[in-house]
Amino acid sequence: MTAPTLASGSRPQPLSLPALVDALSLRDLTDPAQGPHALQLLVSAAADALGEQWGADVRVLRSRPVVAVEDNYDRLGYQPDAVSRDVRYTRYVSDTTMLRSHTSAGVPPALRALAAAPLVDERDVLLVLPGICHRRDSIDRLHTGTPHQLDLWLVRRGGRRLDHDDLHTLVSTLVGAVLPGTHWRWTATTHPYTTGGREVEAIRDGRPVEIAECGLAAPGVLAAAGLSPSSWSGLALGMGLDRVLMLRTGIPDIRLLRSADPRVAEQLTGLAPYQPVSDLPPARRDISAAVPAGSDAEIIGDRVREALGPDADLVEEVTVLSTTPYDDLPAAARERLRIRPGQENVLLRLVLRPVDRTLTGEEANTLRDRVVAALTE
Structure with missing residues (x-):
């Protein structure tokens, strides 16, 4: 073979x-x-x-x-x-x-x-x-x-x-x-x-x-x-x-299919309509990062999953808000971002929301920092 x-x-x-x-x-x-x-x-x-x-x-x-x-x-x-x-x-x-x-x-x-x-x-x-x-x-x-x-x-x-x-x-x-x-x-x-x-x-x-x-x-x-x-x-x-x-x-979030919360897990043994157990507030963090040119939402999603490991289930959504090629950035922005030719600047919105609790601000910031570190390697 x-x-x-x-x-x-x-x-x-x-x-x-x-x-x-x-x-x-x-x-x-x-x-x-x-x-x-x-x-x-x-x-x-x-x-x-x-x-x-x-x-x-x-x-x-x-x-x-x-x-x-x-x-x-x-x-x-x-x-x-x-x-x-x-x-x-x-x-x-x-x-x-x-x-x-x-x-x-x-x-x-x-x-x-x-x-x-x-x-x-x-x-x-x-x-x-x-x-x-x-x-x-x-x-x-x-x-x-x-x-x-x-x-x-x-x-x-x-x-x-x-x-x-x-x-x-x-x-x-x-x-x-x-x-x-x-x-x-x-x-x-x-x-x-x-x-x-x-x-x-x-x-x-x-x-x-x-x-x-x-x-x-x-x-x-x-x-x-x-x-x-x-x-x-x-x-x-x-x-x-x-x-x-x-x-x-009627399950609204694919992460719920693996939830360990008993209130959710008990509903996942049958096909009855899903009954929401809570509506926890999300934590949103915007991230600006220099990434390889051509990095789409799927590539970035993989990088985030790899960086967070088991904590990836805390991420509800990663949205690419804007993408700016290297050549379109002013010199000051290039220096601040430490961006190189062959890269582009992406603005991301990270939505963090566990299915069973509310994150503290410190926890949300730590997750954000881990994502930034992984994307800017």
Whole structure:
């Protein structure tokens, strides 16, 4: 197996051992073996509804988040120069392994297992792959660098080939199971592992919210796993479980999904509407820092998470208020910021608010100073 090719042309920089240990120690909320959680109810509802719709052989597959780079990218059709391979987006463990960036990384091994063990009957097979993923993301109430996802692949050998009418039925059945009574729409998009790709949005309060992406399983992905596209067809869908749970129950902040506050945690074992336990005031701190040019909210979010470690959960939001290139800054400002060519000045708003208490001013200032130090290294 060769080392992955990166869009930037650089070799992958492995995670530090402490960062890897922290990642592998994080509880996967979709795994019943790690304790009950409402996300597991969504997984079961989806699997049960789709299994019944097609009379399928339902196979729930769980794995650790360290996967082969080939399964996360190459065998799903990602090009060698795909930007997603860049170290800014991918958490490499070694030249050939990584923390999965999507639960789709489990699909190639599952398809290979199908090819190696012929079906005992002609029933469709529903592959159900839930789990935690690791990737770059901005910091706000709806985003996290460790989202939970659910891949659902319906695979058929022989008979009538699965088509876009079946895909529409799959999405309708799924939305009805996890977001009862919710209207939805889809729009055309592309993915390397599907043909005729679609992006699925739920309509909530008159606004579209992306919840899933889907399409027909790409023939190349099937063939790479040893399933002849002339004999096999499939439907592929990946859904963001955190976002769906928030829509289902009205949870306003994604950090609450991991809350240890008993008043919150007790509500996260079911799918009843969320009842707010408090409305704590936030602490806001504005930060001016010199950062590498091209640093967007997602890159900055990663730097903040890395700098704060376990305390990152105290950050409700990081907003980029303005960005000023080096060449546009007056000489006095360059000197004050100690900014260099190739950098830019960003003005950030740091919103700090634990889900269970109010920060003191001293605590907020300490967190601000840690963020400033990390961004200006």
